[in-house]
Amino acid sequence: MPEVVVQKFGGTSVDCDEHRRRAARRVIATRESGRAPVVVVSAIGRMGAPYATDTLVQELRRIDPTSPPHPREMDMMMACGEIISTAVMATTLQSMGCPAIALSGGQAGIITDGEFGNARILEIHPHSVWKAIERGQIPVVCGFQGVTTVTEESEHGAITTLGRGGSDTTASALGVALSAQAVEIYTDVDGVMTADPSMVPNARTLAACTYEEVAEMAHQGAKVVHPRAAEIAMDHGIPLWVKSTFTDHPGTLITAEENLRAEEHQRIMGVTHTGKIAFIRLEVENEEDKPAVERAVYQLMARGGVNIFLVSFSPNAMSFAVTREMYPIARDLLDGMVVPVGAAPDARPASRFYIFKFLEGLDLAYRNQRPLLRALESFIEVVDVPGTAFENGTMVSVIAGRHRQVPGVSAAIYETLTGAGIPIIQMADSDMSISCLVPENDAARAVRLLHDRFDLGREKTE
Amino acid sequence: MAAGQRGARGQVSFERERGVYDLQVSGDVAHVVAVVGGEPGRTAGIQRVVRTLADEGIPIFLIKLHRTAVSFAVDGGRVPEVERCLQAIGVDVRVRRDLALVSVVASSMRDLTGVMVSIAEALHRAGARLFGVGDSHNSVQCLIDGAHVEAARQELRRTFHLESPHA
Numbered sequence: 211m212p213e214v215v216v217q218k219f220g221g222t223s224v225d226c227d228e229h230r231r232r233a234a235r236r237v238i239a240t241r242e243s244g245r246a247p248v249v250v251v252s253a254i255g256r257m258g259a260p261y262a263t264d265t266l267v268q269e270l271r272r273i274d275p276t277s278p279p280h281p282r283e284m285d286m287m288m289a290c291g292e293i294i295s296t297a298v299m300a301t302t303l304q305s306m307g308c309p310a311i312a313l314s315g316g317q318a319g320i321i322t323d324g325e326f327g328n329a330r331i332l333e334i335h336p337h338s339v340w341k342a343i344e345r346g347q348i349p350v351v352c353g354f355q356g357v358t359t360v361t362e363e364s365e366h367g368a369i370t371t372l373g374r375g376g377s378d379t380t381a382s383a384l385g386v387a388l389s390a391q392a393v394e395i396y397t398d399v400d401g402v403m404t405a406d407p408s409m410v411p412n413a414r415t416l417a418a419c420t421y422e423e424v425a426e427m428a429h430q431g432a433k434v435v436h437p438r439a440a441e442i443a444m445d446h447g448i449p450l451w452v453k454s455t456f457t458d459h460p461g462t463l464i465t466a467e468e469n470l471r472a473e474e475h476q477r478i479m480g481v482t483h484t485g486k487i488a489f490i491r492l493e494v495e496n497e498e499d500k501p502a503v504e505r506a507v508y509q510l511m512a513r514g515g516v517n518i519f520l521v522s523f524s525p526n527a528m529s530f531a532v533t534r535e536m537y538p539i540a541r542d543l544l545d546g547m548v549v550p551v552g553a554a555p556d557a558r559p560a561s562r563f564y565i566f567k568f569l570e571g572l573d574l575a576y577r578n579q580r581p582l583l584r585a586l587e588s589f590i591e592v593v594d595v596p597g598t599a600f601e602n603g604t605m606v607s608v609i610a611g612r613h614r615q616v617p618g619v620s621a622a623i624y625e626t627l628t629g630a631g632i633p634i635i636q637m638a639d640s641d642m643s644i645s646c647l648v649p650e651n652d653a654a655r656a657v658r659l660l661h662d663r664f665d666l667g668r669e670k671t672e
Numbered sequence: 673m674a675a676g677q678r679g680a681r682g683q684v685s686f687e688r689e690r691g692v693y694d695l696q697v698s699g700d701v702a703h704v705v706a707v708v709g710g711e712p713g714r715t716a717g718i719q720r721v722v723r724t725l726a727d728e729g730i731p732i733f734l735i736k737l738h739r740t741a742v743s744f745a746v747d748g749g750r751v752p753e754v755e756r757c758l759q760a761i762g763v764d765v766r767v768r769r770d771l772a773l774v775s776v777v778a779s780s781m782r783d784l785t786g787v788m789v790s791i792a793e794a795l796h797r798a799g800a801r802l803f804g805v806g807d808s809h810n811s812v813q814c815l816i817d818g819a820h821v822e823a824a825r826q827e828l829r830r831t832f833h834l835e836s837p838h839a
Contacts, residue, residue, distance in 0.1 A: 379687075383687065425810065429808065438779070441688060441779060442688075445688065504792065505793065505796055508793075511789070512786040512788075518788055519788075521788065521805045522736040522805070523736070523802065523804065523805075524739070527739075616731060617725065617730055620735055621722035622726070624718065624722050625719055625722075636736065637737055638806060638807070640806045640808030641808060642808045643808065
């Protein structure tokens with residue numbers, strides 16, 4: 211049996227006849243090299259294209275704008291984009307003299323749990339994929355979808371979709387199930403790049419990086435392989451390649467650190483930027499009460515469905531970031547919020563009431579509640595918690611594996627940005643990256659400056 | 673699991689469970705607050721602090737900027753060097769020793785809501801004060817008092833249903 215190579219083609223690689231033929235030529239070249247390609251495809255085109263997933267979903271949503279479609283039917287509709295794309299790709303291969311067979315996720319044996327819209331792959335029974343290979347056909351499998359085993363409604367299971375990064379996940383998972391030699395993710399750029407090339411003209415394609423680094427890059431905003439796909443490949447030691455459908459660049463190898471030669475791998479490997487972010491600061495003067503107030507804020511944000519990040523603690527303040535989309539919700543939740551706090555933990559009755567006063571002019575609830583508390587002030591202390599927000603932030607991140615063992619990376623970042631007059635609102639770091647919240651209109655300049663500071667545009671030569 | 677068995681045709685299961693699946697702890701960490709004063713001069717003051725530490729070869733992490741200070745974590749063994757070199761440039765240093773870094777590890781952290789709340793609640797029940805937080809694609813790292821590590825570990829394990837006593 212020949213070695214299997216899973217080749218996944220994203221939306222822009224299959225969005226017109228010419229692009230599909232280019233993709234098909236890559237598949238045929240793999241077959242001619244003596245290996246067995248297994249193709250995974252995304253839906254044709256991106257938002258606005260007639261068979262793109264977003265376009266198809268609108269067909270259901272417009273039926274009754276007041277009520278969202280049932281997730282089961284939604285998944286069935288969302289899966290159509292890949293089914294169309296798979297049939298078109300298989301037919302393209304056939305038209306080029308290459309036997310091929312289109313398989314839905316279910317036909318390829320991809321079994322998921324029943325979480326419509328965000329299903330998790332549980333098992334793969336790739337019998338039909340193997341049979342196609344044995345018959346000399348190229349299996350073309352729908353990305354992004356699977357099927358449940360049995361449901362109340364259907365003994366043959368229901369179609370599910372895998373959520374974000376679904377087609378990459380399908381490719382990685384099939385790679386594991388077929389013990390593939392490699393999984394190749396084809397896209398419209400040459401590989402994993404040191405920065406967004408639209409922002410940094412001398413951004414470079416990396417020869418190689420680790421699974422963890424590519425997952426962190428995706429986490430910090432780079433449009434590369436989805437972390438879920440990297441995780442599956444990492445857990446099973448399958449090499450991932452990111453390549454261009456449209457050029458002959460060798461692409462980027464993603465693998466475990468021990469498989470990389472020093473000359474292929476660089477400790478600081480990229481600069482990313484992500485998100486429209488609002489940074490909220492709440493002044494809590496009493497350090498003793500601050501943990502209780504913090505917890506109340508976390509609980510409130512969680513109940514409101516607001517994810518918080520970039521959390522930091524000062525002796526007399528707490529601060530955190532939210533996405534700008536969620537900022538009005540966070541602000542409304544905080545405005546007028548009252549937190550009773552005891553002098554001792556869990557003391558009853560509370561000895562102090564903290565009330566959040568959030569931004570002048572946007573403090574309607576505070577202005578309504580504050581007079582009510584005034585009546586209590588002879589019995590308990592009422593403390594105003596002023597809130598401020600920096601609304602127009604973006605996170606710029608330097609991806610640097612194990613930077614905590616290397617002194618000076620944070621200093622270099624701080625000096626580079628502040629030296630260029632770019633204010634850093636807050637910093638955050640993990641074992642894989644160092645991030646700075648900067649004003650959105652400085653983001654492109656910040657990315658370029660950091661890219662230059664760490665010399666990422668230059669090929670590593672040692 | 674058939675993974676890794678080339679040509680295997682049996683059932684394969686592989687995608688990780690969603691949510692938190694591991695805890696990792698490293699001890700002997702210190703938290704340092706270097707007071708640099710407010711603006712004007714704050715930015716230059718922070719710059720001097722981070723540059724001095726870099727020149728001394730001292731790695732720092734969990735860096736946070738405050739109105740009159742910069743705080744960071746450092747390996748406990750490097751504290752005397754930190755104090756010496758920052759005091760030498762006239763920076764007031766406050767150090768909290770014997771802390772531990774507890775990492776809560778999860779798949780696709782950004783897709784999970786409420787993890788920070790659950791962590792804060794668990795640490796509160798354990799009596800562990802949180803001094804710093806960092807997050808990556810697969811973890812939230814919390815700097816807590818070293819004396820509360822065991823209680824924190826137990827509470828976090830309970831909160832995230834981590835069965836293994838070794839987690």
